[in-house]
Amino acid sequence: MEPVRERFPISVGDCREREFAATCVQCGVAIPDKVDQPVIQINCGALLMDNAERSSGGPSDMLDGFLDLWFHQGRPHAASSLVLAEHVPGGQVQLYLCSTRCLSRFFGDIVTEFERRIATAMNEAQPNPQSDPR
Numbered sequence: 001m002e003p004v005r006e007r008f009p010i011s012v013g014d015c016r017e018r019e020f021a022a023t024c025v026q027c028g029v030a031i032p033d034k035v036d037q038p039v040i041q042i043n044c045g046a047l048l049m050d051n052a053e054r055s056s057g058g059p060s061d062m063l064d065g066f067l068d069l070w071f072h073q074g075r076p077h078a079a080s081s082l083v084l085a086e087h088v089p090g091g092q093v094q095l096y097l098c099s100t101r102c103l104s105r106f107f108g109d110i111v112t113e114f115e116r117r118i119a120t121a122m123n124e125a126q127p128n129p130q131s132d133p134r
């Protein structure tokens with residue numbers, strides 16, 4: 001398993017072209033067919049609602065999907081982010097996990113990495129006592 005900080009952003013591919021052959025984003029086990037094997041799916045994105053009659057839509061070349069976390073603090077200014085997925089053609093981020101155990105670890109890893117980045121941002125935001133003109 002690669003270090004948490006090197007796992008993000010996750011490569012999710014083009015949601016319009018994917019034959020169903022996913023892997024668990026946490027442990028990497030193959031999830032070949034969601035009909036014959038339970039799967040947990042995290043979905044995020046947008047649908048281009050181009051069928052007003054049926055009030056429906058789908059992925060589109062006009063959509064670019066993303067999923068990220070942001071931290072902001074006003075004073076002292078600090079900001080940090082964790083990009084989980086970016087530039088997803090079609091606009092729909094779909095992440096697959098093999099079990100609730102992997103789901104729990106996945107979110108735990110996200111929080112751990114996000115906390116690390118927030119701590120770095122907060123440390124960098126601290127005033128430098130040597131540059132204080134008083």
Ligand SMILES: [Zn+2]
Nearest residue numbers: 024027098102
């Ligand atoms: Zn797994």
